[in-house]
Amino acid sequence: MSDWESVIGLEIHIQLMTKSKIFSASSTAYGAVPNEQASYVDLGMPGTLPVLNEIAIKKAIEFGLAINGQISKRSIFARKNYFYPDLPKNYQISQLDLPIVEGGHINIQNDQNIAKRINILRAHLEEDAGKSIHSKKDNCTFIDLNRAGTPLLEVVSQPDLRSAKEAVEYMKKIHEIVTFLKISDGNMQEGSFRCDANVSVKKHDDKELGTRTELKNINSFKFVEKAINFEIQRQIKLIEDGGRVIQETRLYDENKNITKSMRSKEEANDYRYFPDPDLPPIEIDEKFIKEIKDGMPMLPDEKRVSYQKNHALTDEQINILLNNSDISNFIDDVMKKSKIEPKKLMNYFISSIYLKMNKENLLMQDMMITPDDFCEIISAVENKKISKGNIKQIIDMPLTSTGSIEKIIEKFKKAQDDDQKNINSLIDKVINDNPKQVEDYKKGKTKILGFFVGQVLKNAKDSDPGTIKEKIIKILDNV
Amino acid sequence: MDIYKKSLRELAALLNSKEISSKELTKYFLERITKFDSKLNSFISINEDYANQQADKADKLIASGKNNFLTGIPIAHKDLFSTKDIFTTCGSKMLEHYLPPYDATVVKKLNDAGMISIGKTNMDEFAMGSSNESSYFGDVKNPWNLEKVPGGSSGGSASAVAARLCPVASGSDTGGSIRQPAAFCGLTGLKPTYGSVSRYGMIAYASSLDQGGPIGKSAEDCAVIFDEIKGFDKNDSTSNYQIDFKKTRMDLSKKDVNKITIGIPKEYFSQGIDEDISKIIFQAIEEFKNFGFNIKEITLPDHGYSIPAYYIIASAEASSNLSRYDGVKFGYRCKDPINLEDLYFRTRKEGFGTEVKKRIMIGTYALSSGFYDEYYMRALKIRRIIRDNFKKAFQEVDFIFSPTSPTTAFNLGEKTSNALEMYLSDIYTTPVNLAGLPAISIPVGFNNELPVGMQIIGDYFSESNILNIANYFQKETDWHNYIPEEFNHE
DSSP, X not given: OTTEEEEEEEEEEEEOOOSBOSSSSSBOOTTOSTTTTOOHHHHTOTTOOOOOOHHHHHHHHHHHHHTTOEEOSEEOOEEEEOOOTXXXXXXXXXXXXXXXXXXXXXXXXXXXXXXXXXXXXXXXXXXXXXXXXXXXXXXEEEEEOSSTTOEEEEEEEOSOBOSHHHHHHHHHHHHHHHHHTTSOOOOTTTXXXXXXXXXXXXXXXXXXXXXXXXXXXXXXXXXXXXXXXXXXXXXXXXXXXXXXXXXXXXXEETTTTEEEEEEEGGGSOOOOOEEOTTSOOEEOOHHHHHHHHHTOOOOHHHHHHHHHHHHOOXXXXXXXXXXXXXXXXXXXXXXXXXXXOHHHHHHHHIIIIIHHHHHHTOOGGGGOOOHHHHHHHHHHHHTTSSOXXXXXXXXXXXXXXXXXXXXXXHHHHHHHHHHHHHHHHHHHHHHHHOHHHHHHHHTTOGGGHHHHHHHHHHHOTTSOHHHHHHHHHHHHHHO | OOGGGOOHHHHHHHHHTTSSOHHHHHHHHHHHHHHHHHHHOOEEEEOHHHHHHHHHHHHHHHHTTOOOTTTXXXXXXXXXXXXXXXXXXXXXXXXXXXXXXXXXXXXXXXXXXXXXXXXXXXXXXXXXXXXXXXXXXXXXXXXXXXXXXXXXXXXXXXXXXXXXXXXXXXXXXXXXXXXXXXXXXXXXXXXXXTTTBOOTTBOOSOTTTOEEEEEESSHHHHHHHHHHHBSOOTTOTTSOSSSOOOOOOOOOOGGGGGGOEEEEEGGGGTSSSOHHHHHHHHHHXXXXXXXXXXXXXXXXXXXXXXXXXXXXXXXXXXXXXXXXXXXXXXXXXXXXXXXXXXXXXXXXXXXXXXXXXXXXXXXXXXXXXXXXXXXXXXXXXXXXXXXXXXHXXXXXXXXXXXXXXXXXXXXXXXXXXXXXXXXXXXXXXXXXXXXXXXXXXXXXXEETTEEEEEEEEESTXXXXXXXXXXXXXXXXXXXXXXXXXXXXXX
C-alpha cells in the first residue's frame, strides 16, 4: 500500500463579502424569505442586463495580492451554458480565458511539519446559482433564487497536495486569508466557503498522473479529510483489484462516509463557453491595484510571525487573533497602549471579552468597548485595584449603566475595599472560632490552611482564594 | 387637416397651440389603426386604455405649460421593448402572454418625454427574419403593395408608419432590422452606433449587435426621437459613458458641403444587386454631387464574408440569450410535463417557431467544443477585419453610401423556403452591425412602384452628421413625402 501516492487539487468556492450581488443591486444577506432577494436581473427576466459590482472586483484583487498572484490587466467574463432550473438564465456568468487572478501560491505545513509551497493556478469571479429544494412530501421541486447572482471567487489549486491532511491544511490557510482580510465571512454552514476536490492516485515512481475523480461540494474541513481519504482508498483498492478509475464526478455522503458516482465524463455538459457580450472587459490599471494594496492590512502569515517574535504569544492565542481581524486589530491597539505583558493581556482578553463573544455569538463591535477602556480595566487588575473577576462583571454591565470607565473602576474598587474589610473580619472570626486547627497548623500541619480558606469562602464566594490564603498565613504566622 | 401627414414638429406645434388635444390626436391614430390595420397586421396589440390615460396626462401638462417637445404625440413600439404591465410578445408564442414587470429604458425615456404609447408592433419572432414572416402573429403586409413583405424584423413598425397609422415607431436593428424595412416601406430608419442607445429592457436577440432606434417619415423625425433615447444607461454596461451626447442640430449649410466627402464602395455595386436599384442609387449620388458634395470611389473588401460571420455570431449569442425560455419562470409552458427534460423539450419545441429553432441550433453548433475555433472564432476574426476596413475607409471619407438592400420588397412567401436568399437581403446592412457603426436608410426613388432605400453609413457616434446629411437631401427632394395610395386619406 505504501508505494501509492495520492495527487489532490482543490477548487474552493468563496462567497465574497459584498452587500449586493455581483451583477445586480439585490441584497446578498443569508436567510431571507425565498425569492425575496431576487431582482429582475437575478431572475433573468427578458431584456435585463448584468452590471458588475466593483466591490467584488476589489475583493478578488485583494485575494490575488494575498497569494502573490498576478492581477490581470484585462479580464473578461464568459457565459457557461447549461440548463438547470435554479440557474435562471440557463447560463452562468463566469470566467474562462483571462481570469482576474492568475498564478500565486501559499505555504502550508505538510504531514512531516515541514513548510511546503502549494501553487495556485487561478482565481476567477462568477455568479452563484439559486437553490433547488426537492420535496418528497409535495412531490415537486421548489426553487429559491435568493442566492442566484451572489459573487463567488473560485480558487483553483495546482495538483500539489499529496494527502487529505495537506488538503485540509491548504483549505484552512485559504480560509484564514479570506476571513482575516474580510474577503469572505467564510461561513461554511451557510455555504460561503465550499470545496470540490480532484483526487487521483499513482505509484510513487510513476511520472504520469492517474485518472482523477472530482468530489463535489464538501462543506467542512472534517468532511474534506474524510471524503478524500475514502476516495484515495477506493481508487487504490479498485486498481489493485485489477479495475480502472474512470473520470467522473462523485458526491460525498456524509452519513455513510462514502463517495458515490454522480455523472461520468461522457455525460458531462459541453458548456459552450463564449465571452459574455453584455459585459465589457474589466480593465485594471496599476494605480487601482496599488490603492487596494496600500489599503490592505498585514497578511495572516506575516502577522503570525510578528505575534510569535515580537509578542511571544502562544499558538492558541495567535489562532484566535488570526481568525478574526477585528479582534486582532483590537488587541494590536491594546498591546501598543498597555505595558502589561502581551501573553498575560491576551489571557485577560480570552477569559473575559472573548468568552462572552463566543458564548453569545457576538462580534467585536457588539462588545462596545474601546482598547483604551480595556487597558484601564486590566491595569486596574494588575494594580490590584479590582479583582480579575471584576473584568467579566464590567464587560457584562448593561450599556445604560456605563459611565466613564474610571468611575466604573472606582465603583468596583470601593466594593472591593469593602469586601477586603469584610474578608479581614471573616478571617479573624474563623481563627478565633477554631483554636484547635490553629494549634494543628502551628505544629506544622500546613494542609489545614485549606480548611481556613474554605470557611472564609463560605461567606465570601466571589473572593480570590489565593489572596485569602496569603492573608491567613500572615496572621497565623504572627500569632 | 390631414394630420396623418404631419411631421413630429408640426404635431408638436398643433398640440402647443391647442388646435388639437393629445386625447384627440391619440383617438385619431387609434381610429386609423382600426380602419386600416386589418389589411396590414402591423400591430400585435393596441393599448387603448393606457394610451388614453397617457393622453389625459399629456393634455394636463400642455395646459399647465409643463410639456416637452414630444408631449402628447403617439408612438408605436416594436414588441420587443418591455412595457410594464403591457403584453410584450417578441413576435413569439413563447411570450404570447408575457407581461413585463418593468419598462425598457427606451420606452421609459419616451414615456417620460410625454409620448403616448399606442400599441406594440408586429415583428419577426425574436427579431429573427428579414421579411416579418416568422412572426407567430402572422405576416405583415407592405402598404405599398399588399402582396409584398414590409421587410424585417421591424416590419410592423415600418408598415404602420408607412401607412401613417402612427407618426413614428421604435425598432431594433441587429443585422438591418430597422434599415431594410424602412427601405422597403419608403421610410427613414436610423440604426445608431452600438452603445448609443440603451439595450436595457429590449429583449435580446444578439447582444453584441442589437441596437434600438427610430423608424420615421423623415431624418428630422428620427433625430427628435434619437435625441430623446440616446445616452448612457447605468443598467446597460455596453452603453457608452464617455461620449457627450449633444442635441442633434440640423445645421449643415450649403457652404459646408464641399468640405464633405462621400465614399462609394465599389464592391457594393459589383454583383448581386438589382440593376435598376443600382441605377436609382447612382441617381441619388449624382444629386449629392450636384449639391456640391465630393464623391470618391473607395474599397471595402471582404464585405461578402459579413453574412456568414453575422449568422454565426448572432446565432451563437441567440442560442445563449434564448436559453432562459424554458417554461420554468415565465412565458409558455407545455402542458403536463412528465419530468424536467420533457418540460424543457416540449416547451421549447412548442413555444419557438422554425426560424428561431434553426438559429438556436446553428448557434449551439458553432459554440460546441471542437467547432468553436472553426466557426465562432473565425467569425470574430472576420468581424475585426470588417471593422478595420471601415476604419480605414473613414480616414478618407466622411460618409459611405450604399444601397440598403439589393432588391425592393419581395413577394410574401417568395424567399421563405430559400434561407440563403433571404439572408442575402441583409448583405449591405450586416457589416455595419458587425462594425458597430451608425447608419440610416432614406428613400431615394421608386422601382416598379416600390420604394428604394439608400444607406448612409457614418463613423462611430456620428449620428448627428448622418441625420444632417440625410436631412439636407430631404430638404431638397421629396421622396420621403410619398404615401401609399391606399392609405393616403383620412
